[in-house]
Amino acid sequence: AQKITQTQPGMFVQEKEAVTLDCTYDTSDQSYGLFWYKQPSSGEMIFLIYQGSYDEQNATEGRYSLNFQKARKSANLVISASQLGDSAMYFCAMRGGEAAGNKLTFGGGTRVLVKP
Amino acid sequence: GAVVSQHPSWVICKSGTSVKIECRSLDFQATTMFWYRQFPKQSLMLMATSNEGSKATYEQGVEKDKFLINHASLTLSTLTVTSAHPEDSSFYICSALKSLTRNNEQFFGPGTRLTVL
Numbered sequence: 001a002q003k004i005t006q007t008q009p010g011m012f013v014q015e016k017e018a019v020t021l022d023c024t025y026d027t028s029d030q031s032y033g034l035f036w037y038k039q040p041s042s043g044e045m046i047f048l049i050y051q052g053s054y055d056e057q058n059a060t061e062g063r064y065s066l067n068f069q070k071a072r073k074s075a076n077l078v079i080s081a082s083q084l085g086d087s088a089m090y091f092c093a094m095r096g097g098e099a100a101g102n103k104l105t106f107g108g109g110t111r112v113l114v115k116p
Numbered sequence: 117g118a119v120v121s122q123h124p125s126w127v128i129c130k131s132g133t134s135v136k137i138e139c140r141s142l143d144f145q146a147t148t149m150f151w152y153r154q155f156p157k158q159s160l161m162l163m164a165t166s167n168e169g170s171k172a173t174y175e176q177g178v179e180k181d182k183f184l185i186n187h188a189s190l191t192l193s194t195l196t197v198t199s200a201h202p203e204d205s206s207f208y209i210c211s212a213l214k215s216l217t218r219n220n221e222q223f224f225g226p227g228t229r230l231t232v233l
Contacts, residue, residue: 042226101148102222106161109159
C-alpha cells in the first residue's frame, strides 16, 4: 500500500521569501512518480511539478523545485520568491506503477498563506 | 494542452434524488478516468477508476450501487449519485489519464460541488 504524509497542516510565509513544504512517502514499488499540486480556493487542481523515482536530478519548474531524497523517502517542495497568489492548499501525491493502475494517492495537504 | 471539463460545476438537490456529473476530456482520448471526493478541509480520496468499455473499479468502502460510473466513450465518464443524502454533499473531482506522456499525467477537471438538502 502507498502512503503519503504531509506533516504541516498550515504555514505562513512572508512575501518574496522561500518556503519548503514537507512530504514523505512509503511504497514497496520500485518505480513510482511523485507529484505536487496546488489547489486554490476555487477547487481546481493545478499541477506544479513531477519527479520520477529513477530521475537522478531534482525536478525544477520555474519557482518550484522538488528536493527528492530517495533514501529518506522524502519529496519536499520548495517555492522560491513567494507571491500573494501562492496562497492555497498544496498536495503531495504519489503514483505507483501500471500494476497499481496509475492511481494517485494524496497526502493530507498543507495550507500556505503568503503575508504581504 | 490537455483540458478536462466537468458539468455541472455545482448542484443543489433534494435528499433522495439522483444527480449525474459528467467528466469530459476535450482534446485527448482517455481510456482511464478517475473519480475523487473531497470533503471540506480534507484531501482528495479516490472513489473509483473508470475504464472505457468496462466496469469501474471501486475503492474499498465506496458503494458501487450508490455511485454509478459509466465510461461510455473515450472522452466521457459519468458519475451518478443515486438517492443522494446530505452526507453525500462534497466536492467531486474527476481526472483523465493521458497516456504516452512522460509521467502518465492525470489532468483534473474543475470539480463539481454537490449540496444535498
